[in-house]
Amino acid sequence: MKLATIGVGNAGSKVIDRMVEFESETNRNLCRHVHAINTARTDLAKPEYIPEEQRVLVGDTNQKSKGHGVGGDVEIGAEVMSADIDEIRRAFDDIEIHNVDAILVAAGLGGGTGSGGGPVVIDALQDMYDEPVYALGILPGEYEGGRPALNAARSLQSFVNKVDNFIAFDNDAWRARDQTIEEGYEEMNRELAARIVTLLAAGETDDTDVAENAMDSSDIIRTLATDGVSSIGYAATAVDAQPEGLLDRWGGGGREDDPLDDASQATKIKSLVRRATNSRLTLPCEVSSAERVLVVISGPPSEFSRKGIESARQWLEQEAETVEVLVGDDPRENSSRLSAAVLLSNVSDAPRIDTIQNQAVDAQEQIAEQQAEREEKINNLITDENDDLDPVV
Amino acid sequence: MKLALVGVGGAGCRLVDTIRGLESSGDRQLCYGNLLTIDISRTDDDDFDHVPRDQHVTIGDTHREVDDGVAGDQDLAVEVTRTDFPEIQRELDEIRMRKLDGVLVVAGLGGGTGSGAGAVLVERLQELYDKPVYVLGVLPGADEPDSMAVNAARSLRSIVPAADSTILFDNDRWVDADAEDRFDQPNQELASRVLTLFARGQIDPEAIGANTLDSSDIIRTLSPGGVASIGYAATELETGGGLLSWLRSLFTGDDDEESSQRTDAGRIQSLVQQSLNSRLTLPCEVSSAERALVVLSGPPEELSRRGFESARQWLEEETETVEVLAGDDPRSGSSTIAAVVLLSNVTEVPQIDAMQRRAVEHEVDAEAVPTATEDDAS
Numbered sequence: 070m071k072l073a074t075i076g077v078g079n080a081g082s083k084v085i086d087r088m089v090e091f092e093s094e095t096n097r098n099l100c101r102h103v104h105a106i107n108t109a110r111t112d113l114a115k116p117e118y119i120p121e122e123q124r125v126l127v128g129d130t131n132q133k134s135k136g137h138g139v140g141g142d143v144e145i146g147a148e149v150m151s152a153d154i155d156e157i158r159r160a161f162d163d164i165e166i167h168n169v170d171a172i173l174v175a176a177g178l179g180g181g182t183g184s185g186g187g188p189v190v191i192d193a194l195q196d197m198y199d200e201p202v203y204a205l206g207i208l209p210g211e212y213e214g215g216r217p218a219l220n221a222a223r224s225l226q227s228f229v230n231k232v233d234n235f236i237a238f239d240n241d242a243w244r245a246r247d248q249t250i251e252e253g254y255e256e257m258n259r260e261l262a263a264r265i266v267t268l269l270a271a272g273e274t275d276d277t278d279v280a281e282n283a284m285d286s287s288d289i290i291r292t293l294a295t296d297g298v299s300s301i302g303y304a305a306t307a308v309d310a311q312p313e314g315l316l317d318r319w320g321g322g323g324r325e326d327d328p329l330d331d332a333s334q335a336t337k338i339k340s341l342v343r344r345a346t347n348s349r350l351t352l353p354c355e356v357s358s359a360e361r362v363l364v365v366i367s368g369p370p371s372e373f374s375r376k377g378i379e380s381a382r383q384w385l386e387q388e389a390e391t392v393e394v395l396v397g398d399d400p401r402e403n404s405s406r407l408s409a410a411v412l413l414s415n416v417s418d419a420p421r422i423d424t425i426q427n428q429a430v431d432a433q434e435q436i437a438e439q440q441a442e443r444e445e446k447i448n449n450l451i452t453d454e455n456d457d458l459d460p461v462v
Numbered sequence: 463m464k465l466a467l468v469g470v471g472g473a474g475c476r477l478v479d480t481i482r483g484l485e486s487s488g489d490r491q492l493c494y495g496n497l498l499t500i501d502i503s504r505t506d507d508d509d510f511d512h513v514p515r516d517q518h519v520t521i522g523d524t525h526r527e528v529d530d531g532v533a534g535d536q537d538l539a540v541e542v543t544r545t546d547f548p549e550i551q552r553e554l555d556e557i558r559m560r561k562l563d564g565v566l567v568v569a570g571l572g573g574g575t576g577s578g579a580g581a582v583l584v585e586r587l588q589e590l591y592d593k594p595v596y597v598l599g600v601l602p603g604a605d606e607p608d609s610m611a612v613n614a615a616r617s618l619r620s621i622v623p624a625a626d627s628t629i630l631f632d633n634d635r636w637v638d639a640d641a642e643d644r645f646d647q648p649n650q651e652l653a654s655r656v657l658t659l660f661a662r663g664q665i666d667p668e669a670i671g672a673n674t675l676d677s678s679d680i681i682r683t684l685s686p687g688g689v690a691s692i693g694y695a696a697t698e699l700e701t702g703g704g705l706l707s708w709l710r711s712l713f714t715g716d717d718d719e720e721s722s723q724r725t726d727a728g729r730i731q732s733l734v735q736q737s738l739n740s741r742l743t744l745p746c747e748v749s750s751a752e753r754a755l756v757v758l759s760g761p762p763e764e765l766s767r768r769g770f771e772s773a774r775q776w777l778e779e780e781t782e783t784v785e786v787l788a789g790d791d792p793r794s795g796s797s798t799i800a801a802v803v804l805l806s807n808v809t810e811v812p813q814i815d816a817m818q819r820r821a822v823e824h825e826v827d828a829e830a831v832p833t834a835t836e837d838d839a840s
Contacts, residue, residue, distance in 0.1 A: 079673075109676050132592065133678070135563070137463070140682030141787055212771045215784025245767065250758075250790045253767035254672045432784040439686075439752050439783065446750075446809035447688040451618045453818035457825060458612070460619035461536050462581045 070170040070269055070286030073102035075194075077187045078146075079112040080177025080207050081105075082119065083254065087262035088175075089118035092270065095404070099270040102164050106157065106190065108149055108182045109138035125160050127153040127186070139181035143220045146185025158193055170286040171201045171293075173269075174232075179209025179217030179240075184224035191231045201233040201290055205265060208352070208425060210240035215432030222429030225422070234293040234414065236265065237300060237352035239421050264301045264351060268410035271365040271399035284365055284397030289412075292363035292395060297415025298422070300352035300359075304345035305408035306337070308369060331374060337407070338366060338377025339384065342396070345409040346388060355418035361393040362414065368407035370400040381409075389413065463660050463677030465566040465596070466557050467497040468587075470580045471539075472531070473570025473600055475499040475510070475518070476645070481568075481653040482512035490661035492566075496557045500550055500583070502542050502575045503531050519553045521546035521579075532574035536613045539578030547586060554590065563677050564594035564626070566656075572602030572610030577617035584624045594626040594681060598656060600648075601744070601813065603633045608824035615821040618689075618814070627684035627806060629656075629692060630744040632813050655692050655743060658802045659757070675757055675789030680804070683755040683787060688807035689814075691744035693737035696800035699764060730758065730769030731776050733801045738780065747810035751781045754806065759791035760799035773801070781805065 074089075076082035082105035092099050103120070107113045108128040116124065128134035128149035139145040150157070164172075172194050176183030187204065194202045206228055209217035229235045238261050245253045272285035293299065342364055346356060362385055366373060382396040452458075469478030478499050485491055499513050502522040510518065522528040522542035532538045543550070559565075565587055569576035580597070587595045599621065602610035622628050636648035660680065684690060734756060738748055754777055758765055774788040 109674070109678075111670050111674050111676060115670055133681075135677075137563070138676040138678040140676075140678035140680075142678075142682055145678075210771075212775055214774065214778050214786055216786070219784070244771075248767045249763055250672045250765045250767045250770050251762050251792065435784055443686055443688070443752065443807065447622060447807065450689060450809045450811060450814060451622045453615060453822050455822070457822045458615050458619065458818065460581075461578055461613075461616040462540055462585060462620045 070099070070271065070289050071101045071168060071273055072099050072269060073164045073166075073169045073172045074100045075104040075106065075172065075174045075190065076119070077106045077174060077176040077190050078180055078183030079107065079109065080180065081175035081183045081187070081205075082107060082112065082116055084175045084205060084207070084258050084261055086116040086118050087258040088266050091259070091262040091266045093118070095266070095401070097266060097270040097273065099266055099273055101169050104160060106186070108134045108136070108146065108186070110136040112138070125157065127156065139185065141181045141216065141220070143181055143185035143224060146181035146183070147189055148185075150186030150189040154189065154193055157190060158197065161194065161197060164198075166198055166200060169200065171203060171290060172198065173203045173205055175205040177207040177209070178221035178224045178228070179207075179213055180220065184220045188224065188227035188231055191228070195231065201293065202231075203293060204228045204232040204235045205238065206235055207238045208240060208421065210244050211424065211428065212244070213240070215428055215435065218425050218428035219432040219436070222426045225425075229296070229298060233296060235298045237298050237419070239352045241421060242349060242353050261351060264303045264410055267303065267367055267408055268301055268363075268365050268412055271367065271397060284395070284399055288395050288397060289363060292361045292393075292412055292414050295360050295415035297360065297417070298352070298419065299412060299414045300350040300354050300416050300419070302345040302348045302350045302411040302413070303408065304341050304348050305406050306341060308372060308405050308407055331376065334372065334374035335377035335380060337372075338374050339381045341407065341409045342366070342381035342411065343384060345411045346385065350413070352416070352419050353421060354413065354416040356388050356413060357390040358416050358418035359389045359413035360391060360415035362389045362391060362395070363412040364394070364396040365399050365410045366396065366407070367399040367401055367410070368404050369402055370398070372407050373398045373400070385411075463492075463563040463680055464494060464496075464561065465492055465564050465660060466559065466562050467493040468565060468567045468583065469497070469499040470567060470569040470583055471501060471573045471576030473573055473645070474568040474576050474580070475501055475513070477568050477598070477600070477649050477652065479510040479513050480649040481656060484650075484653050484657055485661070486512060488657070490657045492657055492661040496562060498553050498557065500579065501531070502528055502539055502579060504528055505530070517553070519549060521549050532578070534574040534609055534613065536574045536578030536617065539574045540582055543579040543582040547582070550583070551590075559591055559593065562593065563681070564596060565591065566596045566598055567625070568598045570600045570602075571614035571617050572600075572606055574613060577613040581617050581620040581624070584621050588624060594684070596684065597621055597625045597628040598631070598652075599628055600631045600633055600652070601817065603637055608820050611817045611820040612824055615818045622687070622689060625687070627687055627690050629690045632744050635745070652743065655694050655802065658694065658800065659692055659804055671790035671792050673789045674791070675755065675787060679755060679787050679789065683753045683785070683804055683806050686752045686807040688752070688809065689744070689811065691742045691746050691805045691808055693742045693803040693805070694800065695733050695737035695741050696798045697733060699761070699797050699799065730766060730799070730801070731773045733799065734773040734777060734803060737801045737803050742805070744808070744811060745813060746805065746808040748780045748805065749782045750808050750810035751805040752783060752807035753785040754781045754783065755787045755789075755804040757789045757791050757802050758799070759793050759796070759802075761794055761796050762792035764799055765790055765792065777803065
């Protein structure tokens with residue numbers, strides 16, 4: 070499919086940047102239009118693949134932001150974005166909508182700009198275009214604390230209500246160890262970009278390579294049209310890898326001249342899909358709670374096995390407890406990898422979302438309590454015990 | 463962020479001079495030359511290294527009670543400042559506030575001018591500008607006259623409610639009684655913390671952190687008002703050895719992989735811990751803070767993600783608040799890792815309680831012996 074992609078805030082812009090990087094590395098052409106929108110001038114300088122003229126700074130004339138972000142405050146994020154909505158609409162006028170199938174808005178939900186401003190941007194897009202608008206939302210990790218959880222819990226409601234699908238990425242599940250701050254985020258964003266691009270780039274070409282079960286954008290749109298929250302699983306393997314248990318009959322060497330027979334190809338496909346489904350999902354969830362499932366097998370067409378695809382589909386129908394399972398292929402003639410991306414659409418059982426909501430409720434109570442006591446506590450601090458001392462002015 | 467600096471009274475003016483000096487010698491910019499120093503005196507005897515002559519204003523020179531200054535009399539300072547405010551305003555008009563994020567009023571709260579004129583100034587600045595007005599106030603030391611405690615205690619009652627936030631500095635912690643200029647060391651220390659917290663270096667795409675904190679983050683952290691305290695701790699990285707040698711020097715013999723991962727996180731956490739324990743500008747009960755902000759700076763390859771996360775989490779537990787913002791400030795080639803922590807609206811501060819008690823006792827004594835002369839104000 071062909072997408073217009075828009076990153077809102079720091080986290081969202083970085084993901085879009087990594088998506089463009091991944092598609093250029095793998096010769097895909099998914100992101101036909103790219104925009105980064107932010108309230109912080111410094112963060113807008115970071116993307117490497119989003120052209121300068123496609124970066125929009127909002128709120129630079131707003132007293133509360135002035136090009137320096139919104140301080141992680143969702144309210145200000147929404148306010149600043151709404152105030153500059155005309156500027157954003159003007160930027161979106163450039164989208165050649167006849168060239169895209171859908172619009173994807175990426176945003177982090179824990180901060181202020183993405184979580185507060187994202188829904189405002191989505192409103193504008195829904196208003197301007199008939200094409201579906203999807204969100205790619207990054208949920209804050211538990212370790213990020215109560216305020217981001219509160220921002221995310223509030224913002225998640227707005228996002229899910231406004232978009233045609235909300236694809237979630239849970240920072241907690243992908244929290245890396247033993248990395249520097251910089252590498253940690255880079256790594257997560259790369260993983261996410263690989264999944265989303267592999268999944269959505271299927272059927273992006275106009276002159277479709279001959280593919281038996283070619284996926285096209287209407288299949289993807291149909292699977293995503295659930296108005297719910299989705300999760301993506303992913304697995305990849307080298308094209309010349311042998312399926313498990315099969316010994317190299319030629320005693321090493323000459324593997325490329327030795328295509329696997331149909332049975333082992335089928336096994337390879339099925340086990341790849343199984344591995345993708347059981348992999349670390351972008352949002353850990355109960356697979357059986359999904360309403361619809363879509364699988365994109367991507368790689369050289371010679372590796373595709375109709376039998377493998379069919380048995381993978383049957384297996385998934387059982388796992389996901391739904392008959393709405395589509396498995397298609399996405400031919401990449403020169404690719405050295407065979408990959409499977411599994412989209413679980415409208416998953417209703419995702420423990421992490423419950424945890425965020427509980428964390429948010431606690432945070433909200435604590436914040437309200439502190440606010441209520443604030444004046445009194447300050448007054449106690451600056452007043453002596455018996456109020457003997459007068460203020461100087 | 464960009465703040466106009468306004469120094470009031472002898473101590474405040476000297477501190478602004480120190481901050482400006484550090485600014486001009488380093489890469490961190492806070493006021494970009496937008497500063498003003500104000501003193502009450504009969505003579506125009508400014509003696510600054512870095513504040514230009516035309517950015518210093520002397521008021522009260524025609525007031526009959528003013529001599530070398532107000533001799534610790536804060537009520538006199540209030541009167542003079544109100545009368546002569548047009549002179550100050552003329553100078554303030556020279557500052558292009560449109561380009562700035564707010565104002566930082568710098569004052570010693572023990573002196574008559576800093577405590578009295580400072581309070582008037584904060585009030586007036588709030589009327590003049592719709593941007594935050596912060597105060598950087600220096601509390602008098604325990605060995606300074608009790609009348610200074612009275613000045614500071616009364617001044618806090620006016621300044622704290624009027625200012626958007628009042629960052630306090632407890633001189634006692636830093637004064638070196640043996641040094642030639644006992645305030646030189648504390649002034650340097652305070653100036654460098656203020657710059658580390660508020661001022662950024664040049665914007666270089668390479669040097670932008672994954673979680674860069676911007677001026678909006680600082681403004682939001684300070685927005686509850688009240689009193690704030692800044693903590694700071696830094697550690698030198700040994701050249702060549704870097705992290706590991708640092709670890710080994712602390713945890714000798716404890717170098718298997720798992721424990722070194724633990725200590726890696728523990729190390730940044732202990733740095734943040736250190737910044738709160740002995741190294742706060744104003745010692746306070748950390749759990750009484752309403753909001754907090756922490757920035758870790760150092761070479762990017764040394765800023766461990768786990769350390770960063772656990773330090774933030776630890777701070778959230780210590781401060782008992784969910785409003786904790788954390789940022790990184792990568793500085794390639796730097797040989798130190800530093801943590802700067804801002805605790806906003808701290809409400810349990812033993813030093814302030816002690817100061818208030820001293821002030822009340824002094825007032826009671828003064829009333830009991832109304833003829834006693836006050837010669838302690840200098």
